[in-house]
Amino acid sequence: MSTTTIPADAPAHCPGTESNDAGKASACAGCPNQQICATGPKGPDPAIALVREKLTDVRNKLLVLSGKGGVGKSTVTALLSRAMAHRTPEENFGVLDIDICGPSQPRVLGVLGEQVHQSGSGWSPVYIEDNLSLMSIGFLLGSPDDAIIWRGPKKNGMIRQFLTEVDWGQLDYLLLDTPPGTSDEHLSATTFLRGTTGRWGAVLVTTPQEVALLDVRKEISFCKKLGIPIAGVIENMSGFVCPKCTVQSMIFPARTGPNGTGGAEAMCQEMEVPYLGQLPLDPRLTKCCDEGKDFITEFPESPAVTALDAIVTKVRTFFEEAPENM
């Protein structure tokens, strides 16, 4: 039986969600998913094949993950997508916001209040640039203040719809912004993306504090358990850039490193995953995200843009060198 059908938070000896014993084995007693497994359909989800077919023109899929909330995952997703789209205007990029309960990409990418349209070939995403488009549940809500309170199967259904019914066209990269942790959205996205052609991988975002590093370790274990290729870890909010003099000072204490940083780098060495670099804390970046402005064109000389450029190079190299899914 394939380990890929065993959820990351499953009890020991879980028979797997596709097994005929799902929900009925002795190991299932007390598992919160017992009822769903016992009554749900068995065998691989037919949507996996549909997603594979629909995403044949999407070359690379990049999941942006974080163990903790508020560490800058959405900011990093938006920055990476904009930076990549600027760097190679001949390529096409898409962002899919699967943070279903807290979609923030419409605001960060400056298209809050836009609508998606249904056409013969599916939902049309909202275009930020000629070569950068976005799909988010935020576009489908009546008001940005509306709360979404959904259980796992409904979230799974929404992600399936995003992956099968959005008319992305040909994409070189699809970046997926996820909620923090390892929840339903991650399991759904992983199940669907694993079956696609092309390449896929994950970038993990953390801050230098021990509490965030502890949680990103769990995220790394999650990726390793589910076989998600790790492109690397980004340490966000690593130092503070003074908006007046642009001098950088360290704010959050880190565990190791000669000058008070390097917490994530040391962790990456220990856990044998690539370290992609640091992004400084810059109040101008917060403001740009709040206002939906493009930080890269507003402050091209900033240390964050220089750091981002180096990170983009490493992410692209990872995808160029990664083996293709069959």
Ligand SMILES: Nc1ncnc2c1ncn2[C@@H]1O[C@H](COP(=O)(O)OP(=O)(O)OP(=O)(O)O)[C@@H](O)[C@H]1O
């Ligand atoms: N490097 C940075 N410099 C300045 N502000 C930042 C930086 N990174 C993130 N922020 C700000 O921190 C806040 C949280 O960032 P963001 O929403 O990207 O986090 P998140 O990890 O996606 O959160 P969530 O857990 O809600 O998904 C935002 O206001 C964002 O503008």
